[in-house]
Amino acid sequence: MKYIFIINPKAGQGKAEEDVRAALETLEEKELCELYITKQEGDAMMYITDYCKEHPEEEIRFIACGGDGTLNEVCNGAAGKENVSVTCYPCGSGNDFIKIYGGAEKFSDIGKLLNAPARKIDLLRMKDRYADNVINFGFDTTVAITINEERARTGKGNKNAYTKGVVRALMTAMKNRFTVIADGEVLNPDGKGLLCTIANGQYVGGSFRCAPKSEPDDGWIDVCLIRPISRIRFVQILDTYTNGKHLDDPKMQDIIIYRRAKSVEVKGPAGFACSLDGEIIYDRHFTVEIAPGILNFAVPE
Template identity: 45%
Template sequence: MKYIFIINPAAGKEDSERELLNLLKERKDFDFDVYYTKSQKDATYYIRKYRKENPDGYLCFVACGGDGTVNEVINGIYGLDNVSFGIWPCGSGNDYVKYFGGADNFLSLDKLLNGQEIKVDVMTVGKMHSVNVINFGFDCHVVRTMEKVKTWPILSGKHAYTVGVAGAVFKGRKNYGRIIVDGELLNPEGEYLLCTIANGSYVGGSYKCAPKSVVNDGLMEVCMARCMPLFRFISIVGKYQKGLHLDDETMADVIVYRQAKKVEIISDEEMDLCLDGEIIVGKHFIIENEHEAISFRESKE
């Protein structure tokens, strides 16, 4: 097996990146390449090109960055034979690895090399793919604000998400569109606060939006929150962050939860859809789950 470390120099945590490079300099017991991304989507294009030029052998592409880098890597390997992806989490959020115990479990070269490969589900929207969370509504307002502030030194990671939440409170609490889950219309009134569609568990650095998720069960976790007054919203954010929202009876009137294989979103106006932190724009989206579509190298002792 050959490892290709895809490093996003703009991801955020330089110390983690530097530690990886120092470890690689000392190792001569495995085959690897290192590539620095140059622009957005570059990792996806590079992986496709690399595989075309190196058609033989098994390859593991390691995403060295945050969830955006992971998204580019999985879009690169999707549909390719004899490839997998791993993660060296040195970005601002690192949400996908939280399902597997958190970033610390993955910041070890030995654990990566000794890892176990598992098949994981992939959510597909047209020609784009996601492994963690697809969200829209309030959360997209959060991401738009987060993109503006996450490079500020004191506002990286979950702090940037918190600032995004504060900004979206004033302009993102009422959104319009129809959400159809396996043929069921979740919001006949055509309004919603937010909706998350997940295979992973976390979004925004610390928000456990999908506490019941399983990354390879063939089902997406769909959670829609209805529009609500500001004071009600403020009162439940803490429970939502801790992943208590699905089983709390006091939230049953504003939370709609389903497991699904297909979700359709229809809007009269253009809207944002966020795939692992990457925003696309449109009026009509169909999201389908592909069971165990790619291989993930889970770091192990």
């Protein structure tokens, strides 16, 4: 097997490449390893797509070295390719998807990443893009826009950006207009909501367990919609939501709509935006479908 490390040069405070090279020097498999340093947004997906076309029979493992954005691009490039697997060396500002498997610490040993067994997982398909973790909108999109603005301003991710985003959303995004239809059922006939998460993973924003019952290999999309609430109640439920206890808390059942579905249609007003694994996409009408078992994802034991 060939191992190709896809490295975001801004990840790990700019030291990701150095750390990977140092780790490889101690491994027997180093001669089978290559590094590719991404040049711009979208480069990782394009590189993987082209590489796989040129080497259709080669067994390859791509290791995403960065955060959730880098992993998303690697997954998009590798999806649907039987001889290709993906894993993650977490050195970005956010590594939400792998929390479902135990978090960054479990993926921090490069030797174990090379030898980890691969399993088939689902992805969420939105038009010509895949999400490995979540597609969310409403309150969360305002937060994500703030995070991206902070990244553009500083040139790197910032964990405090999520807090800044929450404050901004509390002021501007407590009652959002959108309609969610899960397998034909209209979840919010009034067309309003605080937020909605369409999930394959469980975590978002570094610590918020938004979809605690989601499993990335069960063939289902988890949908969690929260109705509009007051700022006071938002503060009251924040800990419950953060800890992933909101689906079973009796005090939150009047504001939560939870479904499992194969297809989720979303309609919004002009200028409507969603966040696909952290990337802002402006689209007022789209459908998210489950793509079962479309990716080979390696998880260290």
